[in-house]
Amino acid sequence: MIIISIGNELLYGKTVNTNASFIAEQLFNIGIEVEEVITIGDNKEDIEKALNQAFETSNWVITTGGLGPTKDDITKKVIADYFDCSLVMDQPTLERITEMYRRRGTQITEVNRRQAKIPEKGIALRNDHGTAPGIWIEEGEKVAVILPGVPFEMKAIMIEEVIPLIEKKRNKNQVVIHKEIVTAGIGESALSDLIESWELALPGHITLAYLPTPGKLMLRLTGRGNKAEKELLDQELEHQLDQLIQLVPQYIISTKNESIVEVISKKLIKKGQKLAVAESCTGGFLAHQITLLPGASQFFEGGIVSYSNTIKREILNVREINLKKHGAVSEFVVIDMAMNTMNLFDVDYAIAISGIAGPTGGTSEKPVGTAWIAVASPTKTVTQQVNYGTQGGREVIIQRVAGAALYLLYQQLQ
């Protein structure tokens, strides 16, 4: 499978190509490999060239972008030319767009009518979130899928229309099985060192992939084989996974595709327990990570961003003597923060963080990247000092410190 991403904005560097990642992930999940992503601008010549190159490598091509009503959007025409047919009006799409405008209280314009045209050999893929339909066109072995570039429109069409159509068409004899584990509390390279000999001993039809995302490092074992031997393959993967888990049990937080926040949330909700946070250097990022999870209100009461010492003293009751004697970035201060947050929010667990996210504010004793973390629980308060150095800058330090804090809480919940 080749993905062609079309759009000048992708070549200016201000728009990151998240569409390609989303499509690749969806395909990966059903065992289809993406061989290449080609990113080009909104012009006829480049789109033609990319399409020709892509079909030389693969029979399957997905394009995104270049379907809007503006003058730049010419993907549809290039595809129609490639498959040697013309653009024709798709009546159901025209009706859908007309109805969409009617509900907005406006009339459909000529420009919008044009969006309902698709290559004669193709079929329209319903777009519930925008005017441009997706298009599926195939001839012989070749399949092209044309999707809009607006991420939420593309995503819905991909999940609801494209994946089911691909699954219908693909080879039914091969089977691909994935097994996943999610790790926390350790970096990718350190983990890689620990499991190296196990990884090198994997048989050829089983591969390991590291899939890091902000706040989550997932490891995915993929096994390939004949459909007839599916059960055997599954057992083999389970066996390999067990071996992996036995190697580094403390760092494996889940055998599903879930983040540490999800794992923590399940534990807290199950016990009917509540969480609150007090953040200094992470400045709200930890609370944000937690509240990105739908339904976070079931276990998360809230938090304080105590960015100044005044707020640490006056709202969080951090003792003046601790601030003076040990400084805001100290074990004493995060203990005060965590204990008082637990009381203030009347919760079972409280996380407190104080550190130096940089780029300034570091000292030789407490360089940029240093942070103290405390987790207060009904039975005890634990603390940890971390230092992630300056690599990656302020944003990465904030992410890493928040990740370490969540892992410290996770350990207390075990």
Add this chain to the structure above:
Amino acid sequence: MIIISIGNELLYGKTVNTNASFIAEQLFNIGIEVEEVITIGDNKEDIEKALNQAFETSNWVITTGGLGPTKDDITKKVIADYFDCSLVMDQPTLERITEMYRRRGTQITEVNRRQAKIPEKGIALRNDHGTAPGIWIEEGEKVAVILPGVPFEMKAIMIEEVIPLIEKKRNKNQVVIHKEIVTAGIGESALSDLIESWELALPGHITLAYLPTPGKLMLRLTGRGNKAEKELLDQELEHQLDQLIQLVPQYIISTKNESIVEVISKKLIKKGQKLAVAESCTGGFLAHQITLLPGASQFFEGGIVSYSNTIKREILNVREINLKKHGAVSEFVVIDMAMNTMNLFDVDYAIAISGIAGPTGGTSEKPVGTAWIAVASPTKTVTQQVNYGTQGGREVIIQRVAGAALYLLYQQLQ
């Protein structure tokens, strides 16, 4: 210029190709256009093919990835083959790596020594943050730049070594001038409608690009011409920019490449004023956006994430009658939140947000995406209701509501 991004992880969909965007942006800033980004896996055949294709289109190629010490990394060999030379030990690089390991208290291994080898026709580009050096190799008209895939290593080499070398080599007669404005308070398509006739009337050598990033929509005018006419071109761009600003003055927050948080921070710091926030549905994201800015402590005191009604009542003193009569997502409640945050944190300005980020929790009266925002200031409290619908999901709603809140504060600071 063609960018080749190398790495299996980029084709699995879990790693977004931010390296290509960064490189494209750096090149765009010095007026160099990227024609294509080719993303491929870590294998010899695909790297060779991509390199051949790239050099057919352009004389300039930058690659990232595939320079680590593991078995998969074969970019360097493919490049050496392409330029018909062998890999030789680069002594300064070897010394740098040896010293790096010495400082870590370990000995350099054979695998790490290999990282100091570069194609004989190339020169090493210093990598202060990792072992693999960048490589610059040229022959005739062709230039290839080989960079590691680790983002912070790549970024430093790109800025410190590659850009200056490119500027040295490029055509000295052409001049490219950029003028930028940053907008807020309006979406891309609504803005596009407002300025359409101005945009269509731009002369051919001046182009407009929309450069949206989370929390910032930048418009960039680019003018191209001969070096001899640089001053004239600059005046022309200034004139066009003035016309644009006169069309939509209320939405233009800066003529520099700065975010709304930076604009707000400058105004507050200048007046010696302080800010605090109270967040419900945005759950810490607003505080996070603010504290991503280095030096935010100069104007930002902190915030409360009042995720539960209990916390709204008990910490923020939101009146029970307002919660009962109007609900947590109401003008009355955000006014209480903002006023009490102003008092609690003893600040000049306080932002309060309460809304429904979804996917559940919406009603017919207050559907998902609805939020109330209040900004309390020394002289008055203003409020705004927004509804961004469900498109884009929870994370996008959170970002948009936080963006609207910052714009409401920005207006009060004018």
